Amino acid sequence: MDVNITKINATKEQGDVIEIAAIDLWYDVVAVVLGALAITGNALIMFLIASRRRLQQTQNWLIFSLSTSDFLIGLSVITNFICVAVFRSWEISNTLKILKDSLFDVSSLNLCVLAADRCVAVFWPLRYHALVNRRKVITIIIMVWAIPAAIGLPYLSIQSDDTPANTLYPATLVLIFQTFPSVFMVIAYIRIFYVVYWLKKQEAIQINQLRFNLANSGPSRAICRPSFSITSIGSLVVCFALCNLVSSVRAVCWLLYDRCRLPVLLLDITTLLFYANAAVNFIVYSMVKSDFQREFLKFIKGCWCRAEVRVNTASTTTNNGVFMQNINHPDNVSEIQTAL
Numbered sequence: 001m002d003v004n005i006t007k008i009n010a011t012k013e014q015g016d017v018i019e020i021a022a023i024d025l026w027y028d029v030v031a032v033v034l035g036a037l038a039i040t041g042n043a044l045i046m047f048l049i050a051s052r053r054r055l056q057q058t059q060n061w062l063i064f065s066l067s068t069s070d071f072l073i074g075l076s077v078i079t080n081f082i083c084v085a086v087f088r089s090w091e092i093s094n095t096l097k098i099l100k101d102s103l104f105d106v107s108s109l110n111l112c113v114l115a116a117d118r119c120v121a122v123f124w125p126l127r128y129h130a131l132v133n134r135r136k137v138i139t140i141i142i143m144v145w146a147i148p149a150a151i152g153l154p155y156l157s158i159q160s161d162d163t164p165a166n167t168l169y170p171a172t173l174v175l176i177f178q179t180f181p182s183v184f185m186v187i188a189y190i191r192i193f194y195v196v197y198w199l200k201k202q203e204a205i206q207i208n209q210l211r212f213n214l215a216n217s218g219p220s221r222a223i224c225r226p227s228f229s230i231t232s233i234g235s236l237v238v239c240f241a242l243c244n245l246v247s248s249v250r251a252v253c254w255l256l257y258d259r260c261r262l263p264v265l266l267l268d269i270t271t272l273l274f275y276a277n278a279a280v281n282f283i284v285y286s287m288v289k290s291d292f293q294r295e296f297l298k299f300i301k302g303c304w305c306r307a308e309v310r311v312n313t314a315s316t317t318t319n320n321g322v323f324m325q326n327i328n329h330p331d332n333v334s335e336i337q338t339a340l
Helices: 014-021 025-051 058-085 090-123 125-131 134-152 154-158 164-213 228-257 264-287 290-328 330-339
Strands: none
Touching (some): 058 090, 058 134, 090 125, 164 228
């Protein structure tokens, strides 16, 4: 059972070891499915950005970084399942859990960077391209990956030690990389949601005034509703914050009381929600964008056309082979000679 997402060493007490050994079938099935979705979806986004020049824009490289971290999370989930269920290798499994925790930190920082990018685009649209350029984005991406790696690697050396640092260090990482990003993202998207709603309201008022000035019949029915992308991102942020809330509560318990026993089912559900977050990030942050939709449709259409060409080629080759077989048959040869 993967209960190590909060970086609290699951082998600290014998009870945790027993819980880890007792892997539930439903948990494994859902985790593997979510891991496969994270691998497939994020690999598609990475391929589209890398192969389509039109998608190689400044903001899309932030999405590429997020997709890479989520792809590696899905890969670590599948690899961890194979190590435990097939090879019974608990040592590799514990190392993979620490690696997965670092990838969760990278994903959290990527989400924070995307939230900050959207704040700049909404609050200072005229200065966006001056404030967010390719060099700054590359520097930020390097920092997003380097900071969790530099901070998380020392945990590999102390994870087996029964010392206060083995509790204090991972719990502190939870507060830094999960609690603070959650608070920042919630505040950022609340402000973004408010600004977008206010702009749409002003737009609706102006449209109503134009229609009134043009003497259109009937009152305008323009409704100020947030766009689908804002709503979906908001839902994802709420889910992300709730998951991190459980991790934060457990970290505080370990820091204050040196022990924390939350219900196992709650930990399982929280872990699966983290996996689900990695599996649907690519949909919310990329596939709702029109440029990604166009390139995705072109990709699907190209695959469909190539499949049709292969089928038609195979069918033509088969028909030609059957035709030549019929011609070379002795009875058919004699009939052709008689006809001639």
